């Protein structure tokens with residue numbers, strides 16, 4: 001007698017091997033058998049006729065560390081078939097917090113519209129314990145953020161650290177690794193993490209490499225400086241021994257589209273020379289970030305209050321404007337491609353482009369951006385269009401390219417149902433399977449599933465997860481290859497993907513017949529010893 005028996009489905013096991021007809025039996029959270037004609041009785045029978053049975057998807061780039069404590073059911077992610085998220089990305093993890101950074105986040109929380117329960121943790125271990133206590137529907141693989149560590153030691157200073165400060169930061173990293181982080185992340189366009197030199201990052205990543213850990217990076221530039229930024233990530237990998245993952249790979253801005261191929265070639269060369277380096281991407285032509293990330297780095301030094309003070313100064317605004325023209329990839333001519341996503345302080349902005357909003361207000365786009373940042377106290381986010389589908393297709397075909405939502409996740413109900421978040425929150429994985437596999441034939445279904453399960457499992461060196469095999473944890477998605485697709489759009493994002501019929505996480509049904517069951521069987525997949 002099995003706990004669950006999935007019958008009559010077509011198994012794609014995540015290794016890239018061709019599909020085959022087989023039943024799948026599950027007991028005690030693990031796959032017991034994958035064979036045709038399993039006749040034994042089971043507590044729950046799932047009829048998978050005409051459906052694909054595959055390993056649950058792995059989201060290689062997730063910001064769900066900030067949503068799981070608020071929305072542990074991770075609805076928009078589970079409805080995509082995601083069983084596991086890699087969190088703590090872009091340099092920013094919720095922990096560890098020093099006493100000083102605790103005060104900063106707790107002060108900021110008072111004006112936050114979606115407060116995290118920051119009071120529940122300080123150390124990296126206590127954040128992971130919070131996830132376990134809350135109980136999540138999906139598994140989480142934790143990274144420690146380099147910017148978080150830098151803030152713990154240096155607050156928002158742009159200064160070069162002293163030798164003592166470097167040693168102190170290394171100690172924070174070491175402790176986080178020993179408490180379960182699988183690696184470190186950077187977000188090298190976001191202050192204060194971006195104030196770090198390559199040497200400083202190497203110093204912090206050394207204890208990670210020594211422990212067989214990972215360096216996940218939102219690299220220092222995805223536009224004009226893309227190639228230098230990829231080269232920096234390669235150097236960090238070589239000098240630390242850490243396995244490198246480049247986040248949400250893209251070449252941003254029309255003038256840089258030709259660089260995607262060169263950047264991919266740089267990574268190919270590094271791989272050929274033995275470096276463990278790979279990348280992930282999301283299948284959209286637009287990205288999303290906070291609106292303040294358009295400001296020059298110097299304008300954000302010192303944190304929120306200091307940034308707001310600068311925005312109030314006409315002379316400083318002029319300097320910002322000049323630098324934004326010069327260095328930003330959001331060229332003046334492209335303000336019609338920057339859409340305001342979420343603006344809790346003034347919802348009237350949501351869903352309109354900066355060009356539209358500036359014109360309606362009779363202001364220049366820069367003026368509108370500065371005013372809006374002041375008005376909303378920097379709590380406003382954007383979606384910006386900068387990619388070309390030709391590159392998306394090129395990247396999807398790369399054998400070491402994985403998939404990441406770059407999203408925290410949302411839901412059609414509750415606190416995360418507001419605003420116009422990027423549709424990747426709801427549609428990333430189904431969009432690859434629907435648009436790029438079924439409609440355009442860019443990849444075989446077997447190859448797409450491998451990029452979503454077996455390949456991340458290989459990267460993360462899992463021995464009993466990520467493939468559909470006996471003895472493995474039963475993270476399983478069951479979907480209809482003829483209907484699977486994303487529904488979320490930029491102007492109307494809060495729509496679950498369709499075609500994902502069932503999702504099991506650790507042998508427990510999280511999605512059943514397209515409905516979230518409320519179950520929370522997720523585990524924290526922390527580094528062991």
Ligand SMILES: [Zn+2]
Pocket residue numbers: 090187218247248
């Ligand atoms: Zn990022």
